[in-house]
Amino acid sequence: MKKFIESLLVCVVVICLFNCNVFATDEDTLSPYGDFDLEELLNVSVTSASGREQDLLEVSNAMTVITREDIERSGARDIAELFYKVPGMQIRRYDGHNYGLYIRRPATMLALGLLVLVDGVIVFNPMINGTMWSAIPVSLDEIERIEVIRGPGGVLYSANAVMGVINIITKSAKETKNYTSFQGGSQYYASSSTGIGGKPFEGIDLYVRGFYRFNRDDGFRKRGTKGGKKDKMEKHNFGFKAEYDISDETKFTAFVKHLTNRVSNFGVLQRPERFRQHFGMTNVAAKLQHRFSDHYDCDVNFWYNKSLVTAIEPNDIVIDSLNVNTQHNLYFDLLGTHVFSVGAELLFNFLNTSEDMMRHDNDKGQRIASAFFQEEYRPVDNFIVTLGMRVDDNTNVRNHQPSWQPRLSLMYLPKENQSIRAVASRMIRQNSFSERGFNQVLMYHPILKTMPLITYRGTQYIKPEEVITYELGYRGLLFNDKLNLDAMTYFSTIRNVVISHSTGSLPTTVDIVNNGDLMVYGFETNVEYKLLDDLFLTADYSYTHTYENKDFPSSDLEDKLATVSKNVLGVGARYTWKKLKLDVYAKYIDHINYIIYPYSRARGGKDTRITSFVKTMFRASYEFPVPGMNGVDAEMEFVANDLFCNRRVETSRGYYIDPQIYGGVRFKF
Amino acid sequence: MINIKKYKFIFLISVGLLFSEILSIQAAEKIPSDLLSAIVLKILNYDRSLDKRVDDEVVIAIIHPSNNKDKKSYADEIYVNINKLKTRASIREKKIDTVLLDVGMDSSFDAERFKKALMDKKVSVVLLVTEDKSDLKGLITVIRDLKINSICSDESRLSDGIAFAVGVKGDKPKLFVNLRAVKLEGSDYSSKLLSLCKRIK
Numbered sequence: 001m002k003k004f005i006e007s008l009l010v011c012v013v014v015i016c017l018f019n020c021n022v023f024a025t026d027e028d029t030l031s032p033y034g035d036f037d038l039e040e041l042l043n044v045s046v047t048s049a050s051g052r053e054q055d056l057l058e059v060s061n062a063m064t065v066i067t068r069e070d071i072e073r074s075g076a077r078d079i080a081e082l083f084y085k086v087p088g089m090q091i092r093r094y095d096g097h098n099y100g101l102y103i104r105r106p107a108t109m110l111a112l113g114l115l116v117l118v119d120g121v122i123v124f125n126p127m128i129n130g131t132m133w134s135a136i137p138v139s140l141d142e143i144e145r146i147e148v149i150r151g152p153g154g155v156l157y158s159a160n161a162v163m164g165v166i167n168i169i170t171k172s173a174k175e176t177k178n179y180t181s182f183q184g185g186s187q188y189y190a191s192s193s194t195g196i197g198g199k200p201f202e203g204i205d206l207y208v209r210g211f212y213r214f215n216r217d218d219g220f221r222k223r224g225t226k227g228g229k230k231d232k233m234e235k236h237n238f239g240f241k242a243e244y245d246i247s248d249e250t251k252f253t254a255f256v257k258h259l260t261n262r263v264s265n266f267g268v269l270q271r272p273e274r275f276r277q278h279f280g281m282t283n284v285a286a287k288l289q290h291r292f293s294d295h296y297d298c299d300v301n302f303w304y305n306k307s308l309v310t311a312i313e314p315n316d317i318v319i320d321s322l323n324v325n326t327q328h329n330l331y332f333d334l335l336g337t338h339v340f341s342v343g344a345e346l347l348f349n350f351l352n353t354s355e356d357m358m359r360h361d362n363d364k365g366q367r368i369a370s371a372f373f374q375e376e377y378r379p380v381d382n383f384i385v386t387l388g389m390r391v392d393d394n395t396n397v398r399n400h401q402p403s404w405q406p407r408l409s410l411m412y413l414p415k416e417n418q419s420i421r422a423v424a425s426r427m428i429r430q431n432s433f434s435e436r437g438f439n440q441v442l443m444y445h446p447i448l449k450t451m452p453l454i455t456y457r458g459t460q461y462i463k464p465e466e467v468i469t470y471e472l473g474y475r476g477l478l479f480n481d482k483l484n485l486d487a488m489t490y491f492s493t494i495r496n497v498v499i500s501h502s503t504g505s506l507p508t509t510v511d512i513v514n515n516g517d518l519m520v521y522g523f524e525t526n527v528e529y530k531l532l533d534d535l536f537l538t539a540d541y542s543y544t545h546t547y548e549n550k551d552f553p554s555s556d557l558e559d560k561l562a563t564v565s566k567n568v569l570g571v572g573a574r575y576t577w578k579k580l581k582l583d584v585y586a587k588y589i590d591h592i593n594y595i596i597y598p599y600s601r602a603r604g605g606k607d608t609r610i611t612s613f614v615k616t617m618f619r620a621s622y623e624f625p626v627p628g629m630n631g632v633d634a635e636m637e638f639v640a641n642d643l644f645c646n647r648r649v650e651t652s653r654g655y656y657i658d659p660q661i662y663g664g665v666r667f668k669f
Numbered sequence: 670m671i672n673i674k675k676y677k678f679i680f681l682i683s684v685g686l687l688f689s690e691i692l693s694i695q696a697a698e699k700i701p702s703d704l705l706s707a708i709v710l711k712i713l714n715y716d717r718s719l720d721k722r723v724d725d726e727v728v729i730a731i732i733h734p735s736n737n738k739d740k741k742s743y744a745d746e747i748y749v750n751i752n753k754l755k756t757r758a759s760i761r762e763k764k765i766d767t768v769l770l771d772v773g774m775d776s777s778f779d780a781e782r783f784k785k786a787l788m789d790k791k792v793s794v795v796l797l798v799t800e801d802k803s804d805l806k807g808l809i810t811v812i813r814d815l816k817i818n819s820i821c822s823d824e825s826r827l828s829d830g831i832a833f834a835v836g837v838k839g840d841k842p843k844l845f846v847n848l849r850a851v852k853l854e855g856s857d858y859s860s861k862l863l864s865l866c867k868r869i870k
Contacts, residue, residue, distance in 0.1 A: 033707035034757050038715075041708050042842050042865065248861035291864060 039174050057419045060386050060409035061154060062088075062473055062488045064526065066146040073574065073583045075619035075639035077189065077215070077660065079140060079168070080133040084587050084615060085572070087524040087540040088150040090565050095655045096187070096219025096231045097263055099133045103150055103164035104492060104520045104544055105564070113162030113429040113467065115153060119170055119255065121283045121303045122158055126319060126349040126366060129160065129432035132309060135279035136168075137259035139213035139237050141179065141193045144171045150524060151490060152425045152469050155372040155388035155407055156327070158345060162429040162467050173197055173207040173243040173253070178669050183215075185639075185662020187230075191215035205245035212238040219263075220655035231655070235261040249291040257283045278316075280308035298328040318352040336379035345370040351433055368430055369393045374407075382413040394464070396431040403428030403464065418476030429465040434458050435498055435512050451507065456500070458512040463496040487525040493549075494518040517549035534576040538585075542568045565591040572617075579624060585617040617641045632669040639663070699822055700837050702746035706754055708835050708842060709796060709820055713760045715862035718855055720761060722816060723793045727760045730792040732770045734803055735777070743822075744769060744798045768792065772808070780807045787815055797821040797831065805829045809850075816855040827869040832856065838867075845869050 033041060056063055064086045076082050080099035083089045092100040103114060116124045116131045118138050124131040146168050153161025175197055183191040197209030219231035239257035246252055261279040285303035292298070305321040327343035351364040374388035390405040407425040414420065435458040473488030496514045522544040529537045546564050572585035590612040621637035641660040700708075709729070713719065719727060729751060733744035748769050755765035768790050772783060787795070795817050799805065809830040812819050821827075824834040824845040832850040836843050846866040851858060 033704055034754055036707060036711075038708070038711040038862070038865065041704065041711060042844065044704055044842060248859060248864075291860075294860075 037174075039172075043172070043175065056486075057413065057417065057475055058384065058411065060384070060411055060421050060423060061152075062150045062471060062486075062490075062524065064148045064150065064486075066148065068144055071140060071143055071146075073581060073619060073621075075583065075617050075637075075641055076140065077191075077217075077662070078133065079136060079138065079143075081641075082140075082146065083148065083166075084617070085538070085540060085570055085585065086148050086150070087526045087568070087570075088522070088542040088544070089148065090544075090568065090589075093655075093657070095222075096217070097134045097233045097261075101131070101133070101166075102564075104490075104522065105163055105494065105518070105546065113160055113427075113465065114164045114166065115157055115159075115161040116166045116168070117158070118168045118257070118283065119285065120287070120301055121285055121305055122321065122323065122347070123281065123283075123305065123307075124160070125307060125309065126321065127309075127317060127351065127433045129429070129435075132279055132307075134233070134235070134261050134263065135259060135281050135307060135309065137237055137239065137257040137281045137283055138168055138170060139193055139195075139211055139239075141181065141213065142170045142195055142211045142239070143168055144175070145169050150488075151423075151471055151492075152407070152427045152467065154425070155374050155390035155405065156341065156343075158323075158325075158347065159368050159370055159392045159394070159430045162427040162465070170239075170241070171195070171197075171209065173209040173241045175209065179666055180669075181664060181666035183662055183664030185664075186660055187217045187219060187658060189215070189217040189660070189662050191664070207243045208241070210238070210240045212236075220658060223654040223656060230264075232264045233261065235259065251289045253285075253287040253289075255283070255285055257281075278308065280306075282306045295331050296329070298326065300324075300326045320350040320352065322346075322348040336377060338378075339376040340373070341376075342373040343371070345372075349433075365395070366433065366436075367395045384411040384413075385409070386411070392428065392430060394430045396433070396436040403430070415476075417481065418478075419474070421471070421473045421475075423469070423471040423473075425469050427467050427469070429467065429498075431458075431462060431464050431498075435462050436460055453507045455507075455509045456512060457509050462498065462512065463514050465498055466495040468493045468495075482530045484528040485525070486527075487523070489521075489523045491521040492519070494520065518546055519549060520544065520546045536574045538570075538572045538574065540568075540570045544568075565589050567591075579622055581619075581621045581623075583617070583619045587615040589613045589615065614644060615642060616644055618643070626667065629669075632667060635666045635668065637664055637666070699743075700835055700842050702743060703750045703753075704842060705822055705835055706747050706750035708844075709794075710751070710754055710758050710760060710765070712820065712833060712835075712844070712858075712862065713794060713818065715859045716761075716818060716856050717859065718857040719763070719793065719818075722855070723763055726764045726766055726791075727794060728766045728768065728790055728792045729794045729796055730768050730770050730787065730790065731796045731798065732772050732808075733798040735771050735773045740798045741771075747796065747798070778804070778807050780811055783808065784811045784815065787811065787817065792817060794818045794820065797826070799823060799826055805831070813853050818854055818856055819850070824867075824869065833866075834869075843867060 033044070036044075056065065066082055066086070070085075071082060074082055074085075078097070078099070080091060080101060083091055083101060088103055090102045092102070094100060101114060105113070113129070114124070114131065115122065116136070118136060123136050146166065149157075149161070149165040149167075151164060153165035157165050157167075178194075178196045180194040181192065183189065191214065193211065193213035193215075195209065195211040197207065199205075199207050214236055216234040217232070219233055221230055237257075237259045239255060241253070241255035244252045259279070259281050263277045263279070283303060283305050285301070287299060287301045289299040290297065301324070303323050305323075307319050307321075309317045323345065325343065325345035327341055330338070330340040332338050332340075345368075347368040347370075349366040351366075370390060370392045372388065372390040374386060376384060376386045378384050386407075386409045388407045390407075392403045392405070394403070405425070405427045407423070409421060409423040411419055411421045434456045469490060469492040471488055471490040473486070475486045477484055495517050497516055497518050498512060499515045500510045500512050501515070522542060524540075524542040526540045527538065531537050544564055544566055567590045568587065570585060570587040572583070575582040618640045619637060621635050623633055623635040626632040626634050639660070639662050642657055643659045643661075645657050645659070713727065731744050731748050731751075733740045748767055751765070751767045755767070759765065770783075770786060772778065786792075792815075795812055797805075797808075797819065799821055805826065806829070809819070813830075818833075819831045820833040820835065821831045822835055824836040824843075827834050827845055827847040827850070830847070830850050830853075832847055832854055834845040836845060844862075844866040845868075846858075846863060847869050848863075
């Protein structure tokens, strides 16, 4: 580590000394845009003096957009870390590599209702309806933008967009900015990635793009282990995308992505060699878009996803998912402007696992059939009414009762750069395999290999959760367009809450049951202020209050309610000085529930503590043209995260959080 | 942990080199001139009417208001950037030329003089760098009479009658179009281009 930093310093000095014209302006160079086509030019990032969320003014959801620039300047090593700056998002770190992301509800890996998509492909695990963030096949360097919807996602997204949606959109194949990057740092972190795209055939509008990313690190130290054993990780991620403009009106897109991730994690017996986890995911997708006229367009999508989770070798849980969906949009004028959308979706999930992991239920398949419509009516320029309905039919729900989910939103734009919205919706979270009655053995005894240690047991009588939400929000640019403000308040009722209830001592069976109702209300805000031309100050704050409506048979829910952070406050600054970029950010999170690993309940006594946590992020980078290589720029960066953390908190699996310091260089060509 | 004292000289040299030049902070208030220039040339490739209206050279007149140094400076940058690009680019296989025109956009606007200047230089496209409150009525009338394409860098001027604008929405360039103005100018842009634009009435 010391040698790496020494060599980095030498590189900085040498490059500065040899490149005396690092501050040269671009006046004497040819324009870099000469070879771009129009779509590429419209994809170039431009620093805007006014709000960069102008696009969101007419969006009726509470949406936060994480742009490409945000990602590059975040200093994040994992995708989950990007969401710290999203108000209302609660992030829990389980260990060195596993995260839980929650919006407005208690922290649990089950029953999240948070839909996660990568280029339209659902990547959450239908076994538990949760997302394995270390298993998503997307490279940080390939993400173009992330749309985060806090609260119900509306009717146009797939099923389970109940508490929120994370929509990850990767770079288009028409993106011709290529890169190669190398990073290294603490915890023996090493990463390299590359992304290359282009138009292979002249005269044919076919664009292709490929990427590869490798990263590894030693993770964090497990508390209470001899020598502080670590959870090491090694991840490989690659993909390929092709876009073909068949005609002016028709476009075809196809892609394949794959990730494999091996983690040495700790089970209850603190022997990492025996508890290697293996995650993998493969997406294959195709999309056809056609614009019939100015009044009608449609798209048809198909995707296949294979996910692999190995809790403990050799017990693999493999899920194959198939999805076909279509959406048709009509645009017409009739006493105002109308956008009418209608569509349908079929989703199949197939569970492939060893017989040992099933107990009573032999049905390994799930089918969700959905239909939806939405009407967006604009009687006058500054008023929009949106009414929609979605119905899902899920074979995991007893008697196949369809879920009817209406949504109504009203939006008023008092001025050009301001909007006020009110939304009411009802959404149903679709049951997972674990909830329905499939007995999942999560862990076997390492010596008595046929003896289950932890078994999840659902029931076919379980009712799906129903979430009714009311939201009131404001977005706008104020004070001469210098202040960008997004604020909202909400109230939700979650009926038939599904929670897990365990005996506590090993071996244990975790019963998954309906357990009363929850109420959630809160406030979320996000502010960006342009203090100087190149200096922006940011702040985000959320207040969340959850309380139960009925008595519960165990203390499980009380523990889970305690895991919701009431107050989460983040402040940051972003400064750009020609080619130097500086970013700092600090986040205060209260009510972090520090839990000792479940087996310790056998010892008796209190095993949870409530405390607060401050997360910090710092990044500095400098960009310069590479001497002797025309058209190649390099960006050197230095990142220091969690420098001031209290190392005994935050991870719920008892891992010390160490500061993460790393540096790297990225070549753009 | 790094021994800062041991490496302090390296740190000092590095920091000194990084900050050795006095750098002026430039605000990005609008789309950068080089990007705007490239986009304008690409837009014009989608106008099929240029095949009939123009012989073998597309002349782009960059018009800026008199007595406004900022706008003149921006117009100069666009002029330089188009001249750089034209060596490698063409518009519908025709050569490209540029002229700078200094025009009063208030009560001092002289329609006859402006029209004569456009005709003498055989201008086929006008790229406007306008002030927020300038009156473009007379200018637009001349442009439509001569069937010249109009483009500007401020989308708010589309409602005054300019056909195309290249603005910024979020952190990306955005195209805006006034379809009625396009029709009055006699242009024939393909639907592929129009699908990329936001339509302003």
